[in-house]
Amino acid sequence: MHTSQLDSNALNTLESKDHEPTVYLNGAFLPLSEAKVPVLDRGFIFGDGIYEVVPVYARRLFRWPEHLARLKRSLAKIRIDNPYSDSQWLALIESLIQQHPWSEQFVYLHITRGVAKRDHAFPKASKPTVFAMTSALQAVPQHVRREGVAAITLDDQRWLHCDIKSISLLGNVLARQAAVDADAAECIQFRDGQMTEGSSSNIWLVRHGEVLGAPVDHRILEGIRVGLMETLCHGCGIGFRNAAISREELFQADELLLTSATKEVLAITKVDHKPVGEGKPGPVYHRLYEAYQAAIAANGANPQAIR
Ligand SMILES: Cc1ncc(COP(=O)(O)O)c(C=O)c1O
Incomplete structure (x- = not known):
């Protein structure tokens, strides 16, 4: 069996x-x-x-x-x-x-x-x-993987130590609820005009085949998938960069992605009710998702991976 x-x-x-x-x-x-x-x-x-x-x-x-x-x-x-x-x-x-x-x-x-x-x-x-x-750990349903998820943009109203994985999550709770109230799965927060992160995920923008993430500082939690995305991008020959990202740039993205421990890497295909790029998960998402699955398989195959 x-x-x-x-x-x-x-x-x-x-x-x-x-x-x-x-x-x-x-x-x-x-x-x-x-x-x-x-x-x-x-x-x-x-x-x-x-x-x-x-x-x-x-x-x-x-x-x-x-x-x-x-x-x-x-x-x-x-x-x-x-x-x-x-x-x-x-x-x-x-x-x-x-x-x-x-x-x-x-x-x-x-x-x-x-x-x-x-x-x-x-x-x-x-x-x-x-x-x-x-x-x-429930896998993301196949139809969600196929279609991607919706997100809304939101002003980041949290404190200035978002690098600490604190159990004080009221700011994140209210941000997620704002997304749910708008029939979206996640929010994309902005502080002083720059993208920070989701309520419980890191956010990635794809432009001209390159993956851009927010600068890793006190304004975001450094997800364990932040380092992993960089590794996967290098492995796939995809450019990777941390940069200040404005709302305007977000709306011009070819693709948007989110990452977290439970969602792995997931395509955001709608933001503020508007389609992202072609409105469906794009080629960079597909390559990174495959690479993520390969990293999981390699983890299982390598007894040294568990330390
Ligand atoms: C605010 C926030 N940012 C980012 C992440 C993603 O971190 P990780 O990749 O370690 O799951 C999480 C995960 O819960 C989070 O709560």
Whole structure:
């Protein structure tokens, strides 16, 4: 039996038994409904914490070293001591993956400054809260891949530390809801007239066969797919550049793309209700999507890829 068939059978069995996912909380694996955090946790009170989302293909983590490096950067930027060693992180995540039936998953990691009396300043002593869960990674439906998605443009109203993968996501939540309210899948934000990013994705413009992304600075989250796009472009002989991108340039793009851990690379074919280029996923999208799938296949084929 093919593994993906095995996985979907296993999933059906689990669903029919109303099986609950297992999650990790502060050193223990337990059913989701039993995982409880005190209301004075600073994640709940202040959104004082960071997170990561790591895709898993064929039960192997994809780009784990890069995700771990970003997790450490986010922790350092908000001055939370990394609670675990690299091998402890890997062991807990691998255990979580193995406790679930899906071949493709996405692992969510969440670290807060812990529980303390409510006061804005850091508590003198607190122990970080560490939560982790995994979910089935649903492939983007074929008709969405064929047609692409709609986006709207929006002023970026978030704070100026978007490089931190903070759990304080209100700005991103409101931005995504504005897109949903306009029947779009994502928004494309602009700060001071320059493109930044989506509510939960990085955005790419294709012009004359070249891929352009926003400058990587405090105004955007450096997606793990930012480095990957550069690598894939080089591998495909496609030009790649970071540049300031205006609204006018966005509307003149031949193609627009978004990238994220769960959407991989996806074509944006409508922006503010107007077609992008020819209004369908273009040749650069197709080449990068193929290259992305090849990178996933290579990850599965190479045991060294999981570290
Ligand atoms: C604001 C924002 N930008 C970019 C990304 C893409 O990052 P990655 O490629 O690591 O998923 C995300 C992912 O959630 C995000 O929330």
